Amino acid sequence: WSQVVSEAEKIVGYPTSFMSLRCLLSDELSNIAMQVRKLVGTKHPLLDTARGFVYDSRNNLQMRGLVILLISKAAGPSTAELSFQHSMVSGIYSSQRSLAEITELIHTAFLVHRGIVNIGELKSCDGPLKDMQFGNKMAVLSGDFLLANACTSLAQLQNTKVVELISSAIGDLVQGIYYENSKSSEEDSLTDDIGISTWKEQVFLSHSALLAKSCQAAMELAKHSAEMQDMAFQYGKHMSMSHKLHSDLQPFVKESSSDSMAFSLNSAPAVLHQEFLGREAWIKQIRELREAIKAGKGVTSAIDLCRRHGNRALAALERFPPSEARAALANIVYAVTRFP
Numbered sequence: 001w002s003q004v005v006s007e008a009e010k011i012v013g014y015p016t017s018f019m020s021l022r023c024l025l026s027d028e029l030s031n032i033a034m035q036v037r038k039l040v041g042t043k044h045p046l047l048d049t050a051r052g053f054v055y056d057s058r059n060n061l062q063m064r065g066l067v068i069l070l071i072s073k074a075a076g077p078s079t080a081e082l083s084f085q086h087s088m089v090s091g092i093y094s095s096q097r098s099l100a101e102i103t104e105l106i107h108t109a110f111l112v113h114r115g116i117v118n119i120g121e122l123k124s125c126d127g128p129l130k131d132m133q134f135g136n137k138m139a140v141l142s143g144d145f146l147l148a149n150a151c152t153s154l155a156q157l158q159n160t161k162v163v164e165l166i167s168s169a170i171g172d173l174v175q176g177i178y179y180e181n182s183k184s185s186e187e188d189s190l191t192d193d194i195g196i197s198t199w200k201e202q203v204f205l206s207h208s209a210l211l212a213k214s215c216q217a218a219m220e221l222a223k224h225s226a227e228m229q230d231m232a233f234q235y236g237k238h239m240s241m242s243h244k245l246h247s248d249l250q251p252f253v254k255e256s257s258s259d260s261m262a263f264s265l266n267s268a269p270a271v272l273h274q275e276f277l278g279r280e281a282w283i284k285q286i287r288e289l290r291e292a293i294k295a296g297k298g299v300t301s302a303i304d305l306c307r308r309h310g311n312r313a314l315a316a317l318e319r320f321p322p323s324e325a326r327a328a329l330a331n332i333v334y335a336v337t338r339f340p
Helices: 002-012 027-039 045-054 063-075 094-114 129-156 160-184 196-221 226-253 268-277 279-295 298-317 324-336
Strands: none
Touching: 002 063, 002 324, 063 094, 063 196, 063 226, 063 324, 094 129, 094 160, 094 196, 129 160, 160 196, 196 226, 226 298, 226 324, 268 279, 279 298, 298 324
C-alpha cells in the first residue's frame, strides 16, 4: 500500500501528505495545537487524532485527495472547455487541486469531531473530568474550524453543481455517523438482524459518499460529460467500499493473533461481561469468536464482496484513456483487494 501511494504521488506532482499544510500551519490551528497539548496525560481520543496527522504510518490520511488528483489527471482536459487549459499543472486544473484539499479538510473535520467522548461513561483512569470536558470543546471547535475553511474554499470554486455535490456528501456523512452512534447506544445492537444491504447503505453514507461525489465533482470542474462524471463517481464509490472491507477484514486475515481485540464490542453488556469474567478469560473468548468467524463463510464472503467492488471500480476506469494516472488508480484497487 505504501509503495502504491508513493508511486501515485509522483504522478500527481507532489506528496499529498502536505495537502492540508496551509491550513494546518495557520495561526488559528497553531493555537488549537497549543491547546491540545493540555490533554497530554489523558486518554482523550483527540490526542490520537492529532498524532495521526503527523505520524500516519499507513499513508491512509490523504488517500481521498490523492484519488481525486489521480482521477482528474486520468480524465485529462475536456474538449468542451478549452479556455482554462493554461491553468493545468502536471495535467490537473488548479480548481481540481483545490477540490482535493477541500475533500481532505472535510474528512479531517469529521475525524476530529469523532473524537468526542461520552462524559457519562468515563473512568477515573481516562483523566480528570475537567480535562476531558476541555478536550470535547476542542474537538467540536477545531472540527468546526476545519469545516468552515472547507466551505469557504468550496464557495470560491464558483460552481453551483460542485457546491451541491459536496454539500450533499457532508449531509451523507452526518447521517452515516448519526446512524452509527444511534445503533451503538442501543442495548440490543449486537443482536439486531442487520443484512449486508443495510451495512452497504450505512458504509456508503459514512465512508464512500464523500470520495464518490468528490470524484464526480472533479469531472464537473473540467466540464467532462455526464457519462465521465458517473464513471468517476462509480470508481470513488466502489474503491472506497473495497477499502473499508479490506480494513474490516484485517483482524481475520492477518497471521498475527495480537489483533484479537481489533473489532469493537463496546456495548454495556459486553463491557460488564468482561469485568465479571476477567481479562484473560475475556481475551480467550474473543480469540475463540475470531477463530469461529475465520472458520465460517463470513470472511471468504467478505473477501469476495471486497473484490466485486474492486472489479466494479476497475470497470469504471475502462472509460478513461490509458495513462499513468489510470494505472495508479487501478493499483490502488489491487492494493485493497489483495489478501495473504
